[in-house]
Structure formats: C-alpha cells, structure tokens
Amino acid sequence: MGHDSVETPNLSFVRGGEPGHGTPYARYARLSELHSLQNPRSKVPAELSFIVTTQVMELLFGLLRHEWTLAQQALREDDLPQALAALRRGTHAQDVLVESWGLLATMTPQEFNAFRSVFGEASGFQSSAFLHLEFLLGNKNAALLRMYDEVPETRAELTEALRSASLYDDALALLARRGLAVPHEPSDQRHRTDPAVEAAWRRVYTDPELASLQPLAEALLDVAERVTRWRQRHLAAVRRAMGAKPGSGGSSGLSWLRKAAEQDVFPELWSVRDEM
Structure with a gap:
C-alpha cells in the first residue's frame, strides 16, 4: 500500500x-x-510538584485497573499468555508509580507545611481509584466504603469490586481448573494466608507437569513486589515531609503507612519460598 x-x-x-x-x-x-487542571492554592513553589505527582499517580491507578481487569478476563478465559501480557504491561506502570515519589523527594517539612492547610482534609487515602486497586489485590475492607456515602455512584462501583473476585481469586480459580485443590471463592474480606493455597503454589513450583503455571506465579509476585515498593516509598516520602503527624484525612499517618508496607500482597507466593 x-x-x-x-x-x-x-x-x-x-x-x-x-x-x-x-x-x-x-x-x-x-x-x-x-x-x-493544575491549580495551586498557595504561592509555595513545591505545591505544583505535589499536585502534578498526585494527578500522575491517579492516571496510573486508572491504567493499572485497566491492565489488571484485562488480566482477570484473560484468566477467566484460560488465556494465560494474554493474562501474562497484561500483568507485564501493568508492572511497567507500577515502576513509574514507584518512581513518581521521586518528584517529592526534596520537599522539606517547611515547604510541605507552608501549603498543607490549603487542601484541608483532602488525603490520598480518599482516592477511590487507589481503593479499587486494593480491592483488586484482595486487600478488602468494607468499612472504607463509608468515605463515599455522599457519592453513591462511586460507592456502588466500589461495593461491586468488594464483592467481586479479586485478581488473585481469578488466578487461584485457574489453578483449580488445572486440577489443584485450592479454595477460590470470592470474598468481601481481606485475603489471609491459606495453607491449601500455599500447597497449591508449592506444587506449581515443584511438579514438572505444572511448570507452565510458574510464569503466572512469578508475574503475580512481580506485581506484589512493586506494590510493596510503592508503599515503602510512600512511607519514606511522608516520613521525610511531615514526620509522625496525623494524616490530613484523619488517618494515623506514619503508623498506618508502616503497617501497610509490612503487609504482603499474595502472601502464599512469599511464604512458599520458606520451604522450597
């Protein structure tokens, strides 16, 4: 042509x-x-970096939701190559998310405090896009929906995500269809370590007949590791800019972030390594 x-x-x-x-x-x-869309409310130069970083992260949250949803659809269709492709694209977005904290790396407490009052009770903790990702990861908490009582459309969307299968649920369902004895019923509760799930992943890593599922395990671990990196960078950024003061949205700030950073995503993929 x-x-x-x-x-x-x-x-x-x-x-x-x-x-x-x-x-x-x-x-x-x-x-x-x-x-x-970048409209600082103060004359502090650092506020623009704060706004841009926040907006970049929100855009990347939306991109990750897109890729993880595609991965879920592919897993449900037993299309492992497409699921792995979507997860791989998502890890690149996660890498950018992690590095986004670098935009705030030089912000001093004086700079942050100079404009902190202008956003009042606004907090990244209130991000519905971020919460949707947490639910997709299986880190579910129905109590958090109360933040959206006055935004019924958002609350309805998050309620559906809370009650629906997580990305991990869909991965476990695929393992079950491949003959592994593993529970995979969706739940509106946060996923907790299950010995049966750990045993299933151990077989994936040790049974030659299940070796084709190892790339899925490693791709999920890539996702999990980057989630932890993001949380650790968040913790470090907050500690540097505001120390242990309470969060603007009413959270406990540093202590809440530290607890989140210590919480494993897809925990059996980590614990199974203890016995391999």
Missing part, C-alpha cells in the same frame, strides 16, 4: 477536536484541558 493511500485520522470524536483548535496531537491528548 502506497504512502498516499494512508487516510487522515478522524479526531472529531475528541472533545475540542473541531477544525482549527490546536494541532491533531493537542486535540487527541486534550492537552489544553490537561494543563488547565
């Missing part, structure tokens, strides 16, 4: 895509709208 036959993309479906309104790139990425 010759170069002259390439059709001009139709970007009219993009908001702001009317003729003469910026370049095709600006219309496609909605750059004018994007760059209008």
Whole structure:
C-alpha cells in the first residue's frame, strides 16, 4: 500500500477536536484541558510538584485497573499468555508509580507545611481509584466504603469490586481448573494466608507437569513486589515531609503507612519460598 493511500485520522470524536483548535496531537491528548487542571492554592513553589505527582499517580491507578481487569478476563478465559501480557504491561506502570515519589523527594517539612492547610482534609487515602486497586489485590475492607456515602455512584462501583473476585481469586480459580485443590471463592474480606493455597503454589513450583503455571506465579509476585515498593516509598516520602503527624484525612499517618508496607500482597507466593 502506497504512502498516499494512508487516510487522515478522524479526531472529531475528541472533545475540542473541531477544525482549527490546536494541532491533531493537542486535540487527541486534550492537552489544553490537561494543563488547565493544575491549580495551586498557595504561592509555595513545591505545591505544583505535589499536585502534578498526585494527578500522575491517579492516571496510573486508572491504567493499572485497566491492565489488571484485562488480566482477570484473560484468566477467566484460560488465556494465560494474554493474562501474562497484561500483568507485564501493568508492572511497567507500577515502576513509574514507584518512581513518581521521586518528584517529592526534596520537599522539606517547611515547604510541605507552608501549603498543607490549603487542601484541608483532602488525603490520598480518599482516592477511590487507589481503593479499587486494593480491592483488586484482595486487600478488602468494607468499612472504607463509608468515605463515599455522599457519592453513591462511586460507592456502588466500589461495593461491586468488594464483592467481586479479586485478581488473585481469578488466578487461584485457574489453578483449580488445572486440577489443584485450592479454595477460590470470592470474598468481601481481606485475603489471609491459606495453607491449601500455599500447597497449591508449592506444587506449581515443584511438579514438572505444572511448570507452565510458574510464569503466572512469578508475574503475580512481580506485581506484589512493586506494590510493596510503592508503599515503602510512600512511607519514606511522608516520613521525610511531615514526620509522625496525623494524616490530613484523619488517618494515623506514619503508623498506618508502616503497617501497610509490612503487609504482603499474595502472601502464599512469599511464604512458599520458606520451604522450597
């Protein structure tokens, strides 16, 4: 096919895509709208970095949800290659998330305190996108839904995620379909270490007939390790900028973050290594 036959993309479906309104790139990425969303409430230079970091993380939360949902769908269809591809794409997004904390690495307590009052009780702890990811990981807590009592659409969406299978549930369901004795019923409770699940993963690593499932175990462990790295960087960033003061949203701040950083994701994939 010759170069002259390439059709001009139709970007009219993009908001702001009317003729003469910026370049095709600006219309496609909605750059004018994007760059209008950073509105510091103080004159402290560090506040812009704080806002941009927060917004970047929220965008990456949405991308991760997209990839993990695709991975779930593929697992339910017994399409292991597609599930692994989605998880692999997600780990790259997780790497960027972890490194995003570097944007705040030089913020001093004086700089943070200079604008902290302008966002009042706002806290990343209130992020519905982040909570959705926690539920997808199996870290479920129904009590957290109370934050969204006045946002019924968000609460309904999170309630569905709470009651639905997590990414780990779908991985365990695939193991069960491959003949492993493993519980995999979805629950609205946080996943806790189960000896039967640990035994199933041990067989995946030691039984040659189940070796094809090892890439799934390792891909999930890649996800889990990056979640821990993100939590550790969060803990370090908060400790550096505000110490042990209570969080703006009413959480216990540093102690809550430390507890979260110590909590393993997909715990059997870690504990099984003790006996291998």
